Amino acid sequence: MLSYTLRRLFQSGFVLLMMSFLVFVGVYAIGNPVELLINPQADDAERLRATIAMGLDKPFYAQYLAFLGTASTGDFGRSFVFNVPALSLILQKLPATIELALFATMIAVVVGIPLGLIAGLKPDSFVGRAIMALSIIGFSLPTFWVGLVLIMFFSVHLGWLPSNGRGDTVDVLGIPVSFLTWDGLTHLFMPAFNLALFKLSLLIRLTRSGTREALLQDYVKFARAKGLSNTRVIGVHVLKNIMIPIVTVIGLEFGSVIAFAIVTETIFAWPGTGKLLIDSINQLDRPVIVAYLLVIVSLFIFINFLVDVVYSVLDPRVRLGAQSGGGH
Amino acid sequence: MIYVHRIFTALLATVPMSLTYAVTSGAAAQTSTQAATKSAHARDISIGLQAAITSMDPHYHNVGPNNSTLRHIFQPLVAPDENQKLTPALATSWRAIDDTTWEFKLRKNVRWHDGSAFTADDVAFTLKRVPNVPNSPSSFATFTKPIIDVKIIDLHTIIFKTAFPHPLLPSDLTAVAIISKAVGEKATTDDYNSGKAAIGTGPYKFVEYVANQRVVVKANYDYWGGEEPWDKVTFKMLTSPAARVAALLSGNVEMIETVPTADISQLEKNTKFALSNKVSNRVIYAHLNQHQDKAPVFLTDKAGKALEKNPLKDLRVRKALSMAINRDAIVSRVMEGRAVAASQLLADNFFGTSRKLKPAKFDPEGAKKLLAEAGYPNGFAMTIHGPNNRYINDAAIAQTIAQFYSRIGIEVKVDTMPSSVYFTRASKLEFSYMVLGWGTESGEQGSALRSLLATYDTAKGMGVTNRGRYSNPAFDKALGEALVTMDDKKRESMIQRAAEMAMEDVGLIPLHYEVSTWATTKALKYIPRTDQYTLAMNLKLAK
Numbered sequence: 001m002l003s004y005t006l007r008r009l010f011q012s013g014f015v016l017l018m019m020s021f022l023v024f025v026g027v028y029a030i031g032n033p034v035e036l037l038i039n040p041q042a043d044d045a046e047r048l049r050a051t052i053a054m055g056l057d058k059p060f061y062a063q064y065l066a067f068l069g070t071a072s073t074g075d076f077g078r079s080f081v082f083n084v085p086a087l088s089l090i091l092q093k094l095p096a097t098i099e100l101a102l103f104a105t106m107i108a109v110v111v112g113i114p115l116g117l118i119a120g121l122k123p124d125s126f127v128g129r130a131i132m133a134l135s136i137i138g139f140s141l142p143t144f145w146v147g148l149v150l151i152m153f154f155s156v157h158l159g160w161l162p163s164n165g166r167g168d169t170v171d172v173l174g175i176p177v178s179f180l181t182w183d184g185l186t187h188l189f190m191p192a193f194n195l196a197l198f199k200l201s202l203l204i205r206l207t208r209s210g211t212r213e214a215l216l217q218d219y220v221k222f223a224r225a226k227g228l229s230n231t232r233v234i235g236v237h238v239l240k241n242i243m244i245p246i247v248t249v250i251g252l253e254f255g256s257v258i259a260f261a262i263v264t265e266t267i268f269a270w271p272g273t274g275k276l277l278i279d280s281i282n283q284l285d286r287p288v289i290v291a292y293l294l295v296i297v298s299l300f301i302f303i304n305f306l307v308d309v310v311y312s313v314l315d316p317r318v319r320l321g322a323q324s325g326g327g328h
Numbered sequence: 329m330i331y332v333h334r335i336f337t338a339l340l341a342t343v344p345m346s347l348t349y350a351v352t353s354g355a356a357a358q359t360s361t362q363a364a365t366k367s368a369h370a371r372d373i374s375i376g377l378q379a380a381i382t383s384m385d386p387h388y389h390n391v392g393p394n395n396s397t398l399r400h401i402f403q404p405l406v407a408p409d410e411n412q413k414l415t416p417a418l419a420t421s422w423r424a425i426d427d428t429t430w431e432f433k434l435r436k437n438v439r440w441h442d443g444s445a446f447t448a449d450d451v452a453f454t455l456k457r458v459p460n461v462p463n464s465p466s467s468f469a470t471f472t473k474p475i476i477d478v479k480i481i482d483l484h485t486i487i488f489k490t491a492f493p494h495p496l497l498p499s500d501l502t503a504v505a506i507i508s509k510a511v512g513e514k515a516t517t518d519d520y521n522s523g524k525a526a527i528g529t530g531p532y533k534f535v536e537y538v539a540n541q542r543v544v545v546k547a548n549y550d551y552w553g554g555e556e557p558w559d560k561v562t563f564k565m566l567t568s569p570a571a572r573v574a575a576l577l578s579g580n581v582e583m584i585e586t587v588p589t590a591d592i593s594q595l596e597k598n599t600k601f602a603l604s605n606k607v608s609n610r611v612i613y614a615h616l617n618q619h620q621d622k623a624p625v626f627l628t629d630k631a632g633k634a635l636e637k638n639p640l641k642d643l644r645v646r647k648a649l650s651m652a653i654n655r656d657a658i659v660s661r662v663m664e665g666r667a668v669a670a671s672q673l674l675a676d677n678f679f680g681t682s683r684k685l686k687p688a689k690f691d692p693e694g695a696k697k698l699l700a701e702a703g704y705p706n707g708f709a710m711t712i713h714g715p716n717n718r719y720i721n722d723a724a725i726a727q728t729i730a731q732f733y734s735r736i737g738i739e740v741k742v743d744t745m746p747s748s749v750y751f752t753r754a755s756k757l758e759f760s761y762m763v764l765g766w767g768t769e770s771g772e773q774g775s776a777l778r779s780l781l782a783t784y785d786t787a788k789g790m791g792v793t794n795r796g797r798y799s800n801p802a803f804d805k806a807l808g809e810a811l812v813t814m815d816d817k818k819r820e821s822m823i824q825r826a827a828e829m830a831m832e833d834v835g836l837i838p839l840h841y842e843v844s845t846w847a848t849t850k851a852l853k854y855i856p857r858t859d860q861y862t863l864a865m866n867l868k869l870a871k
């Protein structure tokens with residue numbers, strides 16, 4: 001386990017290094033942030049001053065090495081646009097995104113698994129087919145479009161839910177969260193649902209096919225033959241056995257929910273990191289882009305690691321760090 | 329599977345309808361409930377902004393959205409009114425004693441938000457700080473640079489010496505927010521963002537700033553200019569146009585700026601909302617690459633071979649390219665009427681615009697003839713470059729121009745890209761024909777001519793954004809003389825003459841002036857501004 005963790009850490013470090021280099025090259029190739037930020041009336045002297053202020057006067061490799069030097073001490077540079085440390089800007093926005101992602105995942109799980117179960121148990125009924133139709137729609141419709149339709153219906157037409165922002169927040173352990181106030185909840189619901197829609201459809205389909213497969217297994221037939229109640233057969237025997245792939249997918253997808261919250265955050269003006277990233281890319285705010293991607297990649301690596309660990313707990317046949325075959 | 333498909337198509341089909349429906353009638357119920365809940369705080373309003381405010385430090389980033397929002401807290405010596413005419417703000421009067429000496433009389437009995445008195449010391453300190461803000465990506469030094477010496481005569485009189493005769497000094501100073509010396513001496517940009525140092529003299533006081541999210545200000549009841557109608561103003565940064573409109577329709581904000589052109593006609597029909605608009609100081613134009621004598625890369629003959637001569641250096645070709653564009657069609661179709669066909673760099677009524685100049689008449693036949701005369705009877709091949717996320721409908725404008733050009737026998741490709749890529753490449757002179765925009769902050773055509781058409785010489789600050797590298801010595805001379813003429817009347821007619829020279833020579837192709845549009849609830853009325861600023865001070869109750 002220890003050697004496994006160490007090896008994973010080493011690999012992660014390498015991934016982060018490569019990623020930072022690629023982003024550096026990419027942003028460098030796109031364009032010059034001075035062109036975007038400076039007042040177009042500025043003369044030579046002013047342009048030079050701004051270029052030096054952002055450290056862009058140095059050759060590319062020197063900029064990258066300087067970044068590596070400060071990054072190793074935890075300083076990812078200051079945002080060109082906001083003039084605040086890039087990392088603190090991201091950490092300030094991250095709770096909002098994580099809250100959104102958690103809430104979306106919760107919706108996906110709470111709604112998706114029962115619906116998938118129903119669709120799996122009664123595949124040919126009207127309800128079962130309607131659920132599958134819904135899941136196809138959830139898969140196919142683009143997020144930005146669904147978001148706008150949700151706003152038009154629930155905010156503009158019915159006036160039930162606010163169309164943008166995060167609402168009132170309360171601090172829990174110094175982190176502002178909105179799900180503890182009614183106002184915050186009303187702000188949270190629509191963007192979370194919009195973000196959840198894709199995962200929801202995924203979970204419906206995953207649960208459905210898992211259920212259908214499990215129903216044909218001998219142990220289910222045996223349980224029924226024993227005369228166990230339907231609830232017990234489904235709740236214990238079926239559900240427990242289909243949970244392993246579902247847990248894995250939820251874990252893996254959680255990272256992508258965070259990373260792909262961008263569209264939802266833009267439409268609902270949700271003050272998270274996704275919106276920050278889009279604005280930073282448009283402004284070529286390199287320190288923020290690099291820091292954001294490093295944080296997200298670290299998060300991915302961490303979640304993957306966690307999933308591996310959980311997996312080994314759930315399934316005793318899996319052993320972490322096993323080089324080849326058995327190894328008992 | 330078939331019925332699934334049907335549901336899907338049915339859903340798709342209903343959406344355009346539901347959007348329209350929502351806009352025209354849906355908001356009715358919502359606004360009335362909103363009005364009921366709002367009555368408790370009748371004097372609180374929320375405004376949806378189109379761009380992020382990047383800092384609360386008034387000298388950190390010289391960019392329109394920041395300057396606009398910070399105007400609530402901080403004030404300049406001289407303030408532009410809604411037509412960009414200069415009005416007294418922290419200075420009550422100003423005059424040029426001689427060509428390079430200016431005297432400003434400051435307003436008495438003005439107090440900072442922390443209660444201390446405003447004096448000439450604060451002004452002198454501000455001018456010292458402006459060029460020295462660490463890490464500023466775009467400083468205000470451009471405006472203070474001509475001032476080489478500051479003399480404080482008494483508490484409320486200050487004298488500026490300029491390096492050269494600089495008639496635009498009062499206009500330049502409209503961009504420079506005055507800060508308190510006592511507060512500013514120890515303050516960094518972070519202190520302004522946190523509000524600790526955000527102490528101004530303006531009609532509103534700082535309450536809160538959250539990057540990429542909102543700015544909140546509250547009324548300053550001791551404001552020297554009298555009380556404002558609002559107790560608290562919340563500026564929400566809603567950068568997605570659809571989200572901005574939705575926020576207005578759902579009663580989340582009472583006003584938005586930059587209404588997307590596609591939503592204007594729907595909002596106009598909706599009795600719950602009111603629109604206000606005004607021709608802005610922004611012109612959309614095309615720069616033509618006249619840098620080299622050989623044709624630039626994106627301009628070839630139809631077979632793709634390089635041309636010996638650069639056609640864009642030929643006046644007849646430039647004239648043809650201007651005549652071939654039907655500006656009225658762009659205005660009515662692409663811009664949905666929210667633009668005005670342009671003949672120069674600023675709309676009529678701005679300082680230094682010439683009434684003699686009219687938008688080029690649409691004449692494709694005449695354009696063809698001119699091309700033939702210039703030696704291109706069969707036209708040539710050209711790529712039009714433009715941004716796709718910077719100006720209103722920018723990509724559509726480039727595409728429309730391309731269609732007009734194909735009518736006169738020019739083979740056109742269109743390549744539009746995000747501004748983050750576009751402006752870097754445009755400044756490197758990679759393009760032949762580029763669609764661009766320019767907002768004239770001073771409201772005086774001289775400064776636009778200077779930046780866009782004067783011969784490129786960045787050391788002197790001339791032609792700094794002349795991406796076409798147009799160069800005309802006679803025009804340079806006329807403009808150079810105009811820019812240092814202190815007498816307003818004389819200067820205006822000299823600028824007009826310079827503008828006529830450059831426009832008759834088609835130094836660039838003016839397309840249209842953008843019209844800015846604001847939308848408010850019916851209960852409110854916004855006094856629209858040419859500088860595209862969104863100010864709570866210009867927002868009134870409708871009756």
